[in-house]
């Protein structure tokens with residue numbers, strides 16, 4: 001009764017106002033709950049992604065299979081590198097020709113989902129560059145135009161990228177020398193490749209062992225933390241004719257003080273007025289990518 005008299009006597013516009021306020025408030029609460037759920041889902045999927053990145057996705061494959069695959073890929077690697085050395089510079093400067101060579105050489109099998117558009121390029125073993133083939137070819141074509149005499153790669157791991165780059169670029173400059181830096185020696189088939197290519201090994205070493213040295217090209221693919229990448233650049237990258245960085249889009253290193261993405265974005269902004277900045281990035285997701293700061297020396 002009191003409710004009825006209240007609703008009858010209370011001005012109608014005020015009743016509508018309160019009713020609408022109430023509905024809006026409930027909607028806001030529901031929306032907040034929905035957002036909270038979404039946030040938890042995203043957080044969980046990132047956690048899962050991090051764990052998956054850490055785990056060896058090929059661990060369930062028996063060692064005998066891994067060994068045979070590696071033997072096969074190393075042999076194939078020798079054949080392709082020799083075929084690159086017997087190719088002409090005109091052939092090698094052709095993007096399609098070079099991409100076919102990269103396909104034959106093969107990239108490392110790591111079980112990465114985002115590699116799915118590049119199945120034709122994958123080796124059965126983890127031998128080969130840890131790069132996106134089409135990003136690699138465009139980087140090589142860029143280097144070819146510059147005909148560098150010296151190349152420093154910081155972080156060579158198995159040497160799959162080093163051997164390929166060295167073979168191609170040595171064809172364009174008779175004085176070419178390729179220096180391989182890493183903190184651990186995992187370089188595969190070193191005896192053979194160093195006998196046919198102008199490779200030099202600086203392992204164990206870091207960019208700190210080359211402070212102030214001037215190379216035509218410096219390729220940074222070592223410590224993927226923000227400070228690690230920046231140290232490599234400050235130690236030696238900034239003295240090069242051009243400095244390249246791998247993983248400029250790799251979100252998986254964000255937890256390392258912002259990782260490679262933060263470092264690249266800062267350097268890009270700092271140098272874009274005095275140097276040419278190039279980004280080679282072929283995967284839509286936040287992964288890999290090669291950045292170049294060309295000081296135009």
Ligand SMILES: C[S@@+](CC[C@H](N)C(=O)[O-])C[C@H]1O[C@@H](n2cnc3c(N)ncnc32)[C@H](O)[C@@H]1O
Nearest residue numbers: 129130155156157161182183184206221222223
């Ligand atoms: C992602 S792998 C390099 C892959 C290689 N560039 C390729 O494309 O095949 C990173 C390598 O950097 C090395 N590394 C890590 N921190 C380093 C540092 N501070 N200085 C030199 N090498 C480092 C690791 O030992 C590892 O072999």
